[in-house]
Amino acid sequence: MDEMKMDRNASRRARGRPRAWDDKSSQNTIKSLDRAMAVFEHLSTQSGVSLSALSEQLGESTATLYRILFTLETRGLVEFDQAQQLWHIGPGAFIIGARFLRRTSLVERARPVLRKLMEETGETANLGVEKSSNVLFVSQVETHANIRAFFPPGTLSPLHASGIGKALLAFMEEAQCDRILKRSSLERFTEHTLCDPAALKDDLEKIRARGYSIDGEEKNLGMRCIAAPVFDNYGEVVAGLSVSGPTSRVSADKIDALAASVKEAAKALTTALGGEVTQPRT
Template sequence: MAEDVKRGRGRPKAWDDKAAQNTIKSLDRALEVLVQLGQMQGGTLSEIAGELGQSPTTVYRVLSTFKARGFVDFDDESQVWNIGPAAFLTGSQFLRRTSLVERARPIMRDLMEATGETANLGIERDGKVLFLGQVETHATIRAFFPPGTASAMHASGIGKALLSRMDDKRQREVLAASKLEQFTPHTLTEPEAMIADLHAAKARGYAIDGEERNLGMRCIAAPVYNVFGEAVAGISVSGPTSRITEDRIPGLAEFVMKAAATLTTAIGGNGR
């Protein structure tokens, strides 16, 4: 019974049957068109059909279907088809999983062991911090941000680490959208005070959430960079102020910045 339930989560009962009946031939042919278009880096209908050995009519129907979903684009003037933004967005989910979340896991584990505190990974999404992963400390009292949790950037260590690397215009846009909601007496709610805090974070290389989201909890975070030197994620440690005391911040920050630099290198990034 348990085996049947487990199998049903992602595969039908005969999932291990390799027969051709388990594939959708029309979908397979359509994906051939998309893959070929990507390899060609664009082409006319006749060029694509010729490369695939398929009829232009069939290929046109496939391309039109993909175009309706944004997976391909068509230039009326040049009559050239190209890969569209939806294909990029779908592919980027794979890149994020393989190049960031998976590669971050052992680094976060090492960070947790080195500091004794919970390690977190997050990105900016729609003006908030989206937590992608966490390695919890063995200690009894701990911070908890399950993957998928969203939090205000201005009251988050990772959020402030990412904000500190944005240009002034983008910073103010994000802060204005958040309205600098106050969560605790320590939350920075004045724009100029927040900007000053972000400048300080940029100068020292790490950001601090000092009970700004939750009383009694402190977080230290540093940015992770992509190949263009853009801050695309943040890595942090968080825990109770009874353990992450102010005198421990500089030492813990060194571990956090080292972890962020290691992850930057692991994803082929260029730290500044």
Template sequence: MQDDVKRGRGRPKAWDDKAPQNTIKSLDRALEVLVALGDMQGGTLSEVASALDQSPATVYRVLTTFQGRGFVDFDAQNQVWNIGAAAFLTGSQFLRRTSLVERARPIMRDLMDATGETANLGIERDGQVLFLGQVETHATIRAFFPPGTVSAMHASGIGKALLCRMDDARQRRVLAQGKLEQFTPHTLTDPDAMIADLHAARARGYAIDAEERNIGMRCIAAPVYNVFGEAVAGISVSGPTTRITTDKIAVLAQPVMDAAARLTVAIGGNNRPAG
């Protein structure tokens, strides 16, 4: 009887049944349109329809439905559809599920002040880095990872900071989820070279993205731990190689590690890593 009561509060009895009849295909297709529009950072009707290989008429009905709820906006002058305010407000509820972002904000501001570079916060989601927050430097040239941006773990400072705290078996599982795409000539695409880089990051306490995602940009990141000493987030600074030169990496790494340790304490974590 107690189990029935619990199920009634959240999921039906067969909640773990992934059979087709338990999904709403039209809703699933509509959400594909919304996700694609976000990935494209806006587009015309024909561009969105072409990207999804769907008919313009179908995509138009989806977009106008979302427009009615404020999830998309339409720029009539340029004939371009964009993600709307309602989508942002709904998505921002994710950030409110945890105190991580709130606790990180002042620490990230201090980190930016101490280093003069943009401070970032990210977590792992589905084998990618999901950026949750950023405090931008006042310098003219700067990195930009707005909340909600995703990036490949193997070519991200935060991604490698999280990966380096995993055991070898889990590292390889996560890396095997997707091809080690080469973004620049510096991207590590060989699994063994990647594992060796992660071992070095683990030993020194911080990871480096050395122009592996974008030419001319460097990132230094350190992991944030939960109460069990597990790496659950990463904090970093990123900026152009003209400012984050190779001789400054070790100097800038210290405030990054200090910030990660402060955030670990702020969320009730354990700075003694597991494993």
């Protein structure tokens, strides 16, 4: 009987993680795989990079990098442009990413909300979540206008210089917000970027009070974004919705009207997720 009980316990552990699954020590890390993933992640931030440049950026030998890239290439995760002699992220990465997006109902439920928001405002509608102290854009419905904002799914943007990012920061738990800001460099992208922690915190207070954020050319000159938070059934901010476009169309006199549409869309998505809009903390 005891042996049968031990066998059942072993079987249950084998289905998920081993007994010491919470051990984060190096003995549980496959170093070669970890190195390959570091190369893969770095390459995903580039628009195309040569082997020699990648070697300089990562401090790895070209021989080691080539073996890693060749292995990833066989899986379709990276690809090589023979004409330009540049390495790029491959279609296999998109396929895996798309499978991840299908795992959650957030993107699926957001699509009709984004489409309606774009049609109502005439501007590109975006959905983003927090990922490793950045905004990860996971869905977008583009405007039909010739000049438009473009954040394809998978794009990462710093929280402090993004409408969605600031909406997330403003409504997340204060301790979490402080941790993120403490380890963030608050890089300057334009003369309008909020790089001073005190100025950024002051802006976050204003965002909480009015329920929406404004990226006023803080990442890209000539572009403005208005965003609002989306909450889950625990009242925690899980995403942000935004509209973005050139300042010639998303002008200062249109902010109030656009903000009302964005807030209504964020509220609709919150409801679709079974959530409830959280009252701003004071």
